[in-house]
Amino acid sequence: MQRENVVGRANVEDTAELEAYYRDLEKRDLGALWNVANDIEPWYPQPKSVPMLWKWRDVQPMVRKAADLVTAEKAARRVVMLVNPGRKEWSAAAGLLYTGVQIMNPGEFTSAHRHQASALRFVMEGKGAFTVVDGERLTLGARDFVLTPNGTWHDHGVEKDGTQCIWQDGLDIPLMNSLDANFYEVHPQTVQTPSPLSRDNWTRPYSPVFLYKWDSCFSELRKEKIFEYKNPLTGGPVMPTMGARLELVNSESKFKRHTGSVIYQVATGHGWSDIGGQRFEWEEKDIFCVPSWTRYRHGAPREAVLFSFNDFPAMKALGLFRESHD
Numbered sequence: 001m002q003r004e005n006v007v008g009r010a011n012v013e014d015t016a017e018l019e020a021y022y023r024d025l026e027k028r029d030l031g032a033l034w035n036v037a038n039d040i041e042p043w044y045p046q047p048k049s050v051p052m053l054w055k056w057r058d059v060q061p062m063v064r065k066a067a068d069l070v071t072a073e074k075a076a077r078r079v080v081m082l083v084n085p086g087r088k089e090w091s092a093a094a095g096l097l098y099t100g101v102q103i104m105n106p107g108e109f110t111s112a113h114r115h116q117a118s119a120l121r122f123v124m125e126g127k128g129a130f131t132v133v134d135g136e137r138l139t140l141g142a143r144d145f146v147l148t149p150n151g152t153w154h155d156h157g158v159e160k161d162g163t164q165c166i167w168q169d170g171l172d173i174p175l176m177n178s179l180d181a182n183f184y185e186v187h188p189q190t191v192q193t194p195s196p197l198s199r200d201n202w203t204r205p206y207s208p209v210f211l212y213k214w215d216s217c218f219s220e221l222r223k224e225k226i227f228e229y230k231n232p233l234t235g236g237p238v239m240p241t242m243g244a245r246l247e248l249v250n251s252e253s254k255f256k257r258h259t260g261s262v263i264y265q266v267a268t269g270h271g272w273s274d275i276g277g278q279r280f281e282w283e284e285k286d287i288f289c290v291p292s293w294t295r296y297r298h299g300a301p302r303e304a305v306l307f308s309f310n311d312f313p314a315m316k317a318l319g320l321f322r323e324s325h326d
């Protein structure tokens with residue numbers, strides 16, 4: 001640990017006597033706080049996650065290969081994860097967020113399950129994809145956004161007369177595991193029997209709308225430059241832990257930073273982001289991340305649309321959200 005010569009910060013020199021004492025502490029599963037204090041109480045967030053850009057041209061062939069190598073049934077979820085080199089042990093793409101790219105062939109389906117982690121999907125390509133969320137069957141097209149909030153039963157598949165479908169999954173798996181609050185259950189039926197879900201007296205803590213079609217979201221986006229996917233009953237985020245939005249980029253934005261991580265997928269166009277002092281050039285279907293408290297801005301020569309999801313609702317619920325434009 002870095003010693004710091006500042007009032008209120010740990011600044012203890014090692015001596016032979018202290019080193020012997022530290023060994024004695026360790027034998028008893030004890031430790032001296034002043035040896036780690038400056039690390040575990042940093043002046044500002046020190047994310048282990050690093051800024052990352054996963055180019056679609058690199059990811060796509062690996063995803064297609066997964067479809068040749070393993071069946072959707074055996075894999076349970078045939079997904080290529082995007083792994084942040086600093087957060088491997090958590091299977092995180094950044095901070096508390098997981099993301100992966102799932103591929104399904106026509107006629108394939110995955111079995112129904114539910115978990116404590118909340119999930120969202122942004123469809124990348126293909127025709128005939130569907131998902132069943134708490135019995136409700138939803139048909140998915142390119143760039144549609146769909147929720148599977150925590151605790152909802154879900155299974156998905158592609159119609160026999162559809163095409164190979166690919167979508168991005170976003171989940172708060174690392175958050176659930178950080179909190180030691182994760183659960184998983186398999187549905188008694190392999191796939192759910194579709195039946196309409198009642199919206200009367202909706203008291204669940206997430207949006208009653210599960211499917212947000214691209215065309216209507218995109219036309220809203222054109223008016224405002226930012227389109228938040230919202231719970232229409234509250235005007236707040238779609239789920240208690242994760243939010244999502246579309247943003248239109250057609251010039252250089254101002255620098256900002258905030259607590260909480262963001263995972264982006266380029267919905268249309270091309271451009272660049274400066275993240276933590278590194279420049280990343282992105283184009284359609286590329287995926288990139290902004291770790292917590294990392295300064296960033298985006299730019300595009302012509303109109304580009306970025307889809308993103310974040311853990312801001314979790315940060316806000318805990319009173320931990322901060323942002324700065326310096």
Ligand code: GTQ
Nearest residue numbers: 077079100102119169171
């Ligand atoms: O479809 O519920 O990419 O449980 C990872 C874990 C997707 C899912 C993932 C999951 C799912």
